[in-house]
Amino acid sequence: xxxxxxxxxxxxxxxxxxxxxxxxxxxxxxxxxxxxxxxxxxxxxxxxxxxxxxxxxxxxxx
Amino acid sequence: xxxxxxxxxxxxxxxxxxxxxxxxxxxxxxxxxxxxxxxxxxxxxxxxxxxxxxxxxxxxxxxxxxxxxxxxxxxxxxxxxxxxxxxxxxxxxxxxxxxxxxxxxxxxxxxxxxxxxxxxxxxxxxxxxxxxxxxxxxxxxxxxxxxxxxxxxxxxxxxxxxxxxxxxxxxxxxxxxxxxxxxxxxxxxxxxxxxxxxxxxxxxxxxxxxxxxxxxxxxxxxxxxxxxxxxxxxxxxxxxxxxxxxxxxxxxxxxxxxxxxxxxxxxxxxxxxxxxxxx
Ligand code: SF4
Ligand code: SF4
Ligand SMILES: [Zn+2]
Ligand SMILES: [Zn+2]
Numbered sequence: 255x256x257x258x259x260x261x262x263x264x265x266x267x268x269x270x271x272x273x274x275x276x277x278x279x280x281x282x283x284x285x286x287x288x289x290x291x292x293x294x295x296x297x298x299x300x301x302x303x304x305x306x307x308x309x310x311x312x313x314x315x316x
Numbered sequence: 317x318x319x320x321x322x323x324x325x326x327x328x329x330x331x332x333x334x335x336x337x338x339x340x341x342x343x344x345x346x347x348x349x350x351x352x353x354x355x356x357x358x359x360x361x362x363x364x365x366x367x368x369x370x371x372x373x374x375x376x377x378x379x380x381x382x383x384x385x386x387x388x389x390x391x392x393x394x395x396x397x398x399x400x401x402x403x404x405x406x407x408x409x410x411x412x413x414x415x416x417x418x419x420x421x422x423x424x425x426x427x428x429x430x431x432x433x434x435x436x437x438x439x440x441x442x443x444x445x446x447x448x449x450x451x452x453x454x455x456x457x458x459x460x461x462x463x464x465x466x467x468x469x470x471x472x473x474x475x476x477x478x479x480x481x482x483x484x485x486x487x488x489x490x491x492x493x494x495x496x497x498x499x500x501x502x503x504x505x506x507x508x509x510x511x512x513x514x515x516x517x518x519x520x521x522x523x524x525x526x527x528x529x530x531x532x533x534x535x536x537x538x539x540x541x542x543x544x545x546x547x548x549x550x551x552x553x554x555x556x557x558x559x560x561x562x563x564x565x566x567x568x569x570x571x572x573x574x575x576x577x578x579x580x581x582x583x584x585x586x587x588x589x590x591x592x593x594x595x
Binding site: 255256258259260263264265266268269271272295309310312313314315 | 368369377380381382435436438439440441442443444445448465468470471472554556557
């Protein structure tokens with residue numbers, strides 16, 4: 255799961271992840287998406303850029 | 317002391333603090349981060365959790381959700397008449413009960429008190445597949461940022477000194493500093509380098525411009541000199557949604573006032589002097 259907040263500054267960034275993922279998968283430039291989502295600081299930007307979602311891989315195993 | 321706001325909305329405030337000191341600016345910053353009371357979830361009782369996350373992980377994620385606090389609607393638990401057990405005047409109970417498939421989000425946290433709830437409804441907690449289930453009860457209490465970061469009302473909260481950029485006669489308008497400035501605040505105007513109108517506050521005081529100037533072989537002293545004004549500060553206060561930025565600043569200032577009045581009263585008492593009421 256995407257962390258609820260940015261590790262460094264504490265801004266809530268998890269709310270932006272769904273839209274980020276959707277738009278990134280359509281091939282949009284991540285820089286543009288992050289600017290649009292109002293993530294200004296690079297600490298928050300790396301949270302989305304470097305996240306790897308593994309919940310779907312874990313879910314079948316309890 | 318003077319305050320002039322350039323941005324002020326619920327999320328973020330930017331302002332200039334004039335005729336002040338470093339000590340005061342820093343105490344204001346610390347008061348806003350660590351001394352403004354907010355609500356956050358402290359105790360979680362998990363009745364059922366068959367999701368892929370461990371109970372601890374789930375509780376941790378829920379604790380990080382900012383809770384919108386209506387001012388003074390609750391009192392801190394350690395000063396409450398219930399003696400810290402937890403009662404409706406010092407804590408708020410949330411219940412959450414979701415069955416998969418689907419995403420558990422912060423709006424599934426049902427608050428007992430209609431005035432208090434998650435600051436954003438769309439914070440994902442955990443993703444469930446069919447047959448998985450999360451049932452829990454969470455209790456939010458009032459505390460301060462110095463106790464735990466989840467009670468901080470601010471995310472980015474800080475200040476810098478006001479930049480003072482001066483250009484002297486040594487400048488020959490070669491333009492090296494203009495290229496070097498990462499904030500792009502310099503330009504060549506009337507045969508000299510100058511700060512672009514209205515961009516001065518973006519200066520980060522990095523002094524790369526000075527270095528670039530010295531590297532042109534101008535001599536011992538650069539044509540552009542950046543200093544910081546020790547009595548003026550540029551603040552940025554960004555809230556996490558639990559309190560509007562304006563309240564964070566006001567309550568931070570209130571805290572400094574009550575603390576210093578308390579200290580002054582103590583000192584008067586010790587020294588035995590009578591107090592001048594006009595102070
Ligand atoms: S301040 Fe120095 S680097 Fe900048 S334009 Fe003047 S001489 Fe060139
Ligand atoms: S100190 Fe840095 S930001 Fe300020 S004018 Fe010089 S190069 Fe630009
Ligand atoms: Zn951040
Ligand atoms: Zn109580």
